[in-house]
Amino acid sequence: MNLDYINSTNSIQRDPYKDLKIGIWLYFFLLIFEGALRKWFLPALATPLLIVRDPIALWLLFRAHQKGLFAYNGYIVVMGITSFIALVTSLLFGHQNLNVALYGLRILVIHFPLMFVIGRVFTREDIIKLGKVVIYLSVPMLILITLQFYSPQSAWVNRGVGGDVAGAGFSGALDFFRPPGTFSFTLGNSMFWGFTAPFVFYFWLVPQQINKLFLLGATAALLLSIPISISRTLMFEVAQTFVFTLFIMIQKPKYIGSMVITLAALFLLIGILSLTSVFQTGTEVFTTRLTNASGDEGGLQGTLVDRFLGGLIGPIAEADKIPFFGYGIGMGTNAGAMLLTGKVDFLIAEVEWGRLIGEMGMLLGLIVIAIRISFVYEITVLAYKKLATDDFLPWLLVSFGFLTILQTQWAQPTVLGFSTLIGGLILASLKNKKTLALKENIK
Secondary structure, eight states, X not given: OOOOEEXXXXXXXXXXXXXXXXXXXHHHHHHHHHHHIIIIIOGGGHHHHTTTHHHHHHHHHHHHHHTTOOOOOHHHHHHHHHHXXXXXXXXXXXXXXXXXXXXXXHIIXXXXXXXXXXXXXXXXXXXXXXXXXXXXXXXXXXXXXXXXXXXXTTSGGGOOGGGOTTOSOEEEETTEEEOOTTSXXXXXXXXXXXXXXXXXXXXXXXXXXXXXXXXXXXXXXXHHHHHHHTOHXXXXXXXXXXXXXXXXXXXXXXXXXXXXXXHHHHHHHHHHHTTSHHHHHHHHHHHHHHHHHHHHHTHHHHHHIIIIIHHHHHHHHTGGGSOTTOSOTTTTSHHHHHHHHSSOOOSSOSSHHHHHHHHHHHHHHHHHHHHHHHHHHHHHXXXXXXXXXXXXXXXXXXXXXXHHHHHSOTTSHHHHHHHHHHHHHHHHHTSOSSOEEEOSSOO
């Protein structure tokens, strides 16, 4: 299977994809603020708002098909066939609940193909615009999570889904809770800042594309978000983007000057922030969280093995305990558990690969996993090749997308949204710097 790109020969004065781009922007803003609607502004509609982006995604797929933009490449075809087989086997041999099966099906046949629509419709200019919006949102988001960090869980700012007065925070350390930001759960906050990191590093390498005051503010916000979020996941995400940035310096020494400026700015900001009580308290809480968690998991090595390699290898090693066709697609989602048992729970597995194999069985589950591995491998190779042309935007986007697409919990709607968005942006960035189009043929 291949992702091939060709130059568009049309000179377009009026953007023919304007309606599709508006739909993608709406998908993005609902991803960021859907949780705020469910918690604070429309709590009575919290349940239907869980899938508020699904109609947008369906409309985008429909409009893209109408305009002849929907490319039935091998990834989409194999994923679609596998998913519909899983739907049938779920109803025949699994949980036999149509609503649960359809909820699980939407992940693979609506949101996964949407990546390719975003990649086809968005241009580099659109990616940069979206990156700037993320930069502009970073400081207000930091202010919000700081308020949540210091406020009791009973405070309005910490209300949970449906206006739950018990709070949306999750246990952290030293009686402080992990803040969720505008999202329904704390994982969304970590995903937001992990998504922000590639844009922060990119704009430091090409600072002429953005106002430096906004960039400095976003950089400070990103640094402060790590201890305030009390999230090891976020720490690893930012560290990963930093390593990808260092790799650019190795490949392209002429950008070392920009990197030195970036590092100098980072160290200066860290020095200034370290003088503030917010940073000091956050750092103390985060350090305590790291110490406690590492002790429980056997140190850093145990943390990395359990959180990453264990999540990849464990489900495959235990697949012989699962029925051949699994327990049914959708059963491993929290929404599926609610429909089946009346309570939110992980009925199959908390890790993504374990969920896929548990829901679909060894054969179908491994096919879906193989598709994700192949897709991530291909976009990573293509992004690496772009470095030869001094185009490092795809590479930095892959720094977040690599593990996000590969193994994060697509059963969680916010994580699914970020995976869909970053996958689409990577595909869009892999096109030449002018408008390009994805070939319609299947390789």
